[in-house]
Amino acid sequence: MKAHRVLAVTLRHLYLYKRSLSRMLEVFYFPLLDILVWGFITVYLQQFQKALPHFLVFLLGALILWDILYRTQQGISISFLEEMWSRNLLNLFASPLTPGEFLAATMIISLVKLTLSATVAVFLAWLLYGFNLFRIGISLVPFVLNLILMGWAVGILTTAVILRYGQKAEVLAWGLAFLFQPLSAVFYPVAVFPRPLAVVALAVPATHVFEGMRAVIQTHRFPVEHLAWAFGLNAVYLAVSLAFFYRIFRVVREKGLLLKIGE
Amino acid sequence: MVKPDVQKNDVVVEVEGLSKTFNGVAAVEGVSFRIHRGEIVGLLGPNGAGKTTIIQMLLGVLTPTAGTVRLFGLDVHRHRESVLGRVNFSSTYVSLPYSLTVTENLRVFARLYRLPHPEARIRELLQRFELEPTAHQLVRGLSSGQLTRLCLAKALLNRPEVLFLDEPTASLDPDMAEKTRRLLRDVRAQEHTAILYTSHNMREMEQMCDRILFLHRGRIIAAGTPREVLSAYGEEDLEALFLRIARGGSRVEAS
Structure with a gap:
């Protein structure tokens, strides 16, 4: 083993990080999110000790439902990355294919991947831990639908940023959804947040899904208000992410980035 | 209209x-x-x-x-x-999905261009570009010359x-380059x-x-x-x- 060769490869990666804000952010991003999520779980369990039995019931359900959002977002972003990695974007967009049709196809792929992964997760949770997600009842359908809608909105947003900034923004495909996780009150109720953060959290559609899920398990009531908020917010999120995507697509056409995007 | x-x-x-x-x-x-x-x-x-x-x-x-x-x-x-x-195009600066086979790639583009008889056209182009032996091979396994020919086949798919x-x-290589030039001249003459x-x-x-x-x-x-x-x-x-x-x-x- 020669030190100069090891140093040469080390240097190659340091050069990369020096100029890449997204790669530098990644170094701090996931530890920060972990601290936030697990910190709020700790606060929740300390403040609401009586909630412990409920917490254990929620945990698996919350994990499965969060995965629905994450898989849906990834279905869109990873499909786009596949085209970028294979230098196929110009072939696609020099054909009659429209950006909207491309997004529609990635949404279908996200549903296929989601169906497969959710089936396995639900089955394993039942088989290994006796946890039946369907105990949530009929509310499960609008919950899942809202998580899919938010996953699409985040996926479209992620794709737009990668479209504009290319490979250096690739990390967003894996990380952007997690930015919403601490705020979405996945594993703890909004009540654990300080007031200003609670207001921000309630502006996230997924928060209303997870608050709704807890309400169903605890009170057996159909959470109409939470679902109405979730649908309303998702309509806004989808409209904003689509407008952003089309705006970025115009910029990409002006700058000629479709040919350079894999670089 | x-x-x-x-x-x-x-x-x-x-x-x-x-x-x-x-x-x-x-x-x-x-x-x-x-x-x-x-x-x-x-x-x-x-x-x-x-x-x-x-x-x-x-x-x-x-x-x-x-x-x-x-x-x-x-x-x-x-x-x-x-x-x-x-219209259609082929460029040395673009490629095709590596994890799909030659035929799968052409099928995708046949749908994008809404070809009436895609399988017959795909067979015809594979034969024209001497790609028949690679029809079910993944694109990642093709030589650069074969990939170029596949991109050209894609470019001709919709009879642009x-x-x-x-x-x-x-x-x-010079042999395949000459064949490609001849083929393009034929396409121009026929279509x-x-x-x-x-x-x-x-x-x-x-x-x-x-x-x-x-x-x-x-x-x-x-x-x-x-x-x-x-x-x-x-x-x-x-x-x-x-x-x-x-x-x-x-x-x-x-x-």
């Missing part, structure tokens, strides 16, 4: 005052030309002359700073769906009326396809092109049949003319 206007004058590509500026630097400046049905036009010039930029604007994937691009009498940016269904080829023979062709192989440009457009720093500095351009500059072949222009910068004048 948009009616194409090709029978009237037979001009299939009409470029008028086309310019593109990137961050204040002109990549293409005031370029105008026409291509007729069944004509092979060569776009040549040194690296950075603006060839790929022009092709991208013709394909509607790059918005011009100024000027218009009309294909079949229609503005490519306003009528992209109807126009792009009738206009074909944009950006260095189509760059990674082919009256108009072809805009870029290459750094000057001999190939002389053999293939009815007309050439010589680009230098984003402007067309010479246009005509290869013979006309050579005689205007007093050179014997395009290679010599290319070197003279590339090395002479803006001082090069036709004699």
